[in-house]
Each structure stands twice: as structure tokens, then as C-alpha cells.
Amino acid sequence: MPIHERLENVYAEVLARNPGEVEFHQAVREVLESISPAVGKHPQYADAKIISRICEPERQIIFRVPWEDDNGEIHINRGFRMEFNSALGPYKGGLRFHPSVYLGIVKFLGFEQIFKNALTGLPIGGGKGGSDFDPKGKSDREIMRFCQSFMTELQRHIGEYTDVPAGDIGVGSREIGYLFGQYKRITNRYESGVLTGKGLIYGGAQVRTEATGYGTAYFVNEMLAARGEDFAGKTAVVSGSGNVAIYAIEKTHQLGGRVVACSDSTGYIVDEKGIDLELLKDIKEVRRERLSSYAETVSNARYVEGAQVWDVPCDVAMPSATQNEITGKEAERLIRNGCTVVAEGANMPTTPEAVQLFQDAGVAFGPGKAANAGGVATSALEMQQNASRDSWTFEYSEDRLEEIMRGIHTRCRETAEEYGMPGNYVAGANIAAYTRVADAMLSLGLI
Numbered sequence: 001m002p003i004h005e006r007l008e009n010v011y012a013e014v015l016a017r018n019p020g021e022v023e024f025h026q027a028v029r030e031v032l033e034s035i036s037p038a039v040g041k042h043p044q045y046a047d048a049k050i051i052s053r054i055c056e057p058e059r060q061i062i063f064r065v066p067w068e069d070d071n072g073e074i075h076i077n078r079g080f081r082m083e084f085n086s087a088l089g090p091y092k093g094g095l096r097f098h099p100s101v102y103l104g105i106v107k108f109l110g111f112e113q114i115f116k117n118a119l120t121g122l123p124i125g126g127g128k129g130g131s132d133f134d135p136k137g138k139s140d141r142e143i144m145r146f147c148q149s150f151m152t153e154l155q156r157h158i159g160e161y162t163d164v165p166a167g168d169i170g171v172g173s174r175e176i177g178y179l180f181g182q183y184k185r186i187t188n189r190y191e192s193g194v195l196t197g198k199g200l201i202y203g204g205a206q207v208r209t210e211a212t213g214y215g216t217a218y219f220v221n222e223m224l225a226a227r228g229e230d231f232a233g234k235t236a237v238v239s240g241s242g243n244v245a246i247y248a249i250e251k252t253h254q255l256g257g258r259v260v261a262c263s264d265s266t267g268y269i270v271d272e273k274g275i276d277l278e279l280l281k282d283i284k285e286v287r288r289e290r291l292s293s294y295a296e297t298v299s300n301a302r303y304v305e306g307a308q309v310w311d312v313p314c315d316v317a318m319p320s321a322t323q324n325e326i327t328g329k330e331a332e333r334l335i336r337n338g339c340t341v342v343a344e345g346a347n348m349p350t351t352p353e354a355v356q357l358f359q360d361a362g363v364a365f366g367p368g369k370a371a372n373a374g375g376v377a378t379s380a381l382e383m384q385q386n387a388s389r390d391s392w393t394f395e396y397s398e399d400r401l402e403e404i405m406r407g408i409h410t411r412c413r414e415t416a417e418e419y420g421m422p423g424n425y426v427a428g429a430n431i432a433a434y435t436r437v438a439d440a441m442l443s444l445g446l447i
């Protein structure tokens with residue numbers, strides 16, 4: 001889809017101002033293309049330069065993170081926090097610890113987060129952060145020292161009414177614990193609402209761990225229902241075997257589907273009987289081992305090293321590892337193998353070329369900002385519980401999550417129809433989210 005002529009200069013400005021940040025360019029381009037049909041209907045947004053303002057982060061924080069390893073050697077990493085847009089509420093979005101992290105990745109994630117958070121209907125703005133620190137192979141004490149050093153600077157910039165980070169790749173409940181401990185120690189405040197994804201014993205919320213994966217599976221369930229189908233008898237493939245992947249598998253099984261393959265950064269496993277989730281959790285969450293251990297334990301399973309999981313035929317695909325893992329080649333393979341529904345558990349795992357191929361082939365495609373919004377939505381519920389010093393049951397929290405995912409699906413579908421693109425979840429998600437943020441920005445004056 002071409003970019004509307006009134007938005008072309010916005011994209012040119014983003015390229016000029018953010019050289020070399022290709023992931024950010026990709027994310028902006030997708031949004032500009034899909035909100036183009038809304039330009040004529042809302043000239044007031046263009047007059048107020050709303051989209052140009054959205055593309056420029058409100059605040060960008062880059063800092064040094066020095067830490068010492070177990071041998072006494074000093075290392076220096078770089079920390080980031082992108083406070084992108086706070087029109088709807090405090091900045092909200094995760095922290096990613098991975099060697100690939102640089103400004104362009106954090107900006108793309110922060111930009112996406114604005115729209116994702118708006119889609120939930122909850123009062124949260126968009127932000128993201130992280131570091132190029134590689135947690136792999138580090139001891140527990142090294143992870144703790146790194147988190148403490150990271151928070152020593154980050155604490156100046158965050159707060160329950162300002163900016164509320166959470167986890168992402170490489171940042172799970174262990175890291176959130178160390179980060180929260182250091183925040184509490186430096187500020188002398190037990191400010192539970194400053195971080196989400198906390199452990200249940202110190203202010204965490206039920207279902208937060210499961211939320212992104214569960215939410216993605218709920219979203220697929222709605223996409224299937226919109227086609228007059230359900231999960232029963234369907235096979236699914238999930239990439240990754242981290243937080244999102246594991247719980248996407250769990251909920252898919254509960255909803256009647258069968259996940260036959262998943263992956264990690266070394267390869268993938270296929271288990272036609274359906275992935276044994278207890279074993280997978282033990283390998284990845286407890287023992288923190290490679291996925292090859294699965295095939296060593298389950299006789300009918302096979303492990304394929306160094307290849308993409310998208311070779312495995314399936315009805316439903318849920319990419320839940322990292323960005324740009326489904327290119328045109330993988331999309332063609334999935335289509336050829338009969339896949340009819342794709343929903344992004346990860347952020348931007350599908351390239352624009354692959355999205356186009358899916359849409360042309362009539363494959364229902366749910367973008368991450370809709371399909372994986374269950375995580376941040378449940379983080380907002382954690383903030384609500386912290387603010388009222390309350391804690392809800394698992395069942396109640398899960399009902400809220402399911403209701404939110406259904407709401408997001410309806411919002412995407414109805415908006416796509418309203419703008420003459422029925423079934424186009426990308427356009428529906430972007431336009432619905434954009435108009436919500438734009439209306440809030442118009443109300444707040446020139447900020």
C-alpha cells in the first residue's frame with residue numbers, strides 16, 4: 001500500500017533523522033502505509049502534525065552500565081530507555097537484554113508499543129528499553145550485579161506515574177526482582193507500581209507470566225471464529241521457546257489445538273503428538289538448557305539443528321521469538337503447506353514482504369501490536385492492583401485478559417471494515433490505535 005502524499009515527507013524526515021535504524025524505519029513505514037486511508041477522513045490530525053510528533057520520541061535516554069564479572073573483570077554495556085509517547089498514560093513497555101540491542105531496535109519497539117498500548121483501551125503510553133548485555137552464560141550473581149548497575153541509572157527516569165518498565169527478551173522474573181530490589185534500595189520507597197512482571201510474593205499479578213502467550217492464542221481463537229472455525233483438530237507451529245512461546249503453546253492446547261513444533265536460537269523440535277509442555281518448561285524455565293534436550297528425552301520427537309521451524313506444515317503459525325524471522329521465503333513455504341492463520345506473538349517477526357504474501361493468499365494475519373498485546377494489558381492490570389493494594393485471583397485475571405483480547409480483535413475488525421479493508425487486521429490495528437492516540441494528543445494541546 002502506498003504512503004499518502006501528505007505523509008511522504010514524514011517518512012523522509014524519519015529516515016534523515018534516524019540514519020541506519022532500519023528496524024525503526026520498517027515499523028514507521030508499516031504504520032504510515034496503513035493509516036493512509038484515514039488521512040482524508042481526519043485532516044485535523046495532519047494539520048496538527050500529529051504523526052510527525054508521534055514519530056519523534058518525547059525523550060531518549062542512553063547510559064553507561066559498568067559491571068564486574070565473577071573474575072573481577074570490568075565490562076561496560078550500554079543502557080537505553082525510549083520514552084516515546086505519554087498522551088494516554090505513563091510510558092509503558094519492556095526491557096530487552098540481548099547483544100543485538102541498539103538505538104534502532106529500542107526505537108522500533110517503543111514506537112510499536114505506543115499503538116499496542118492504545119489498542120488495549122487502557123490508560124498507558126508507549127516506551128521501551130534495554131541493553132546490549134548478553135545474559136547467556138552469565139552466573140546468577142553476574143546477572144544481579146548487571147541489573148543493579150542498570151537500575152542505578154534507570155531509577156532517575158522511572159516511577160509509577162512516569163514510566164513503568166517490564167520484561168522482554170532476556171528479562172524475566174529473576175531480572176525484574178533484582179531491578180526492583182535496587183530501585184527500592186536507592187529510592188527508599190516500596191513503589192510496587194514502578195515495574196511490572198514482579199514475583200507474586202512482592203506485588204506481582206496472577207497471569208502476567210502467561211499473559212502474552214495466552215493472549216496470542218486467544219487472539220487466534222477469535223480470528224478462527226471470525227472464519228467460522230475453531231482450534232479443534234488444528235495443528236500449530238510456534239517459534240521460540242521462551243516466555244511468549246511456552247504460554248502460547250499451553251493455551252493453544254487448552255483451546256483444543258495441537259502444537260507440533262517449536263524452536264530456539266539453535267534449531268527446532270517436532271513432536272507430532274503435541275509438545276510435552278511440562279518437559280519443555282523444565283528444560284527452558286528450570287534447567288535453562290538447549291532445546292535438543294527435548295529430543296533426547298522424547299523418543300518420537302526429532303531435533304533439527306540450525307534450521308527454521310517454518311518448514312513444519314501447520315494450520316496456524318505463531319512466530320514468538322524475534323523480529324524478521326518470517327521473510328518472503330518462509331511465508332511462501334507456510335502458504336504452500338496449507339497454513340491459514342498467522343498471529344505474531346513476537347514483535348514484528350514478519351517482514352513487510354511476507355505480510356503482503358499472506359494477505360494476497362487470503363491467510364488471516366494478526367500483527368503483534370494486536371495479537372501480543374495481552375502481556376502489556378495484564379501489566380496494566382498489575383498496575384491497577386498495585387495502586388489499590390489489592391490482588392486478584394488467577395481466574396478473575398484470566399477472564400479480564402480474555403475480555404481484553406476479544407475487545408482488541410473486535411476493534412481491529414470493525415475499524416478495518418469501516419475503512420473499506422475487511423479482514424485486514426494490520427490496517428484495523430494501526431488505524432484504531434492511531435486515532436485513539438491522535439485524539440488524546442489533540443486534547444492535550446501542542447505537546
Ligand code: NDP
Binds near residue numbers: 241323
Ligand atoms: P524470551 O527471552 O523468553 O524468549 C525468546 C525466545 O526466542 C527464546 O527461545 C530464544 O532462543 C528465541 N530467540 C531469541 N532471539 C532469537 C534469534 N535471533 N533467532 C532465533 N531465536 C531467537 O523472550 P520473550 O518470549 O519474552 O519474547 C519473545 C518475543 O515476544 C519478542 O519479540 C518480544 O519483544 C515479544 N513480546 C514479549 C512480551 C512478553 O510479555 N514477554 C510481550 C509482547 C511481546 P534461546 O532460548 O536459544 O535464547
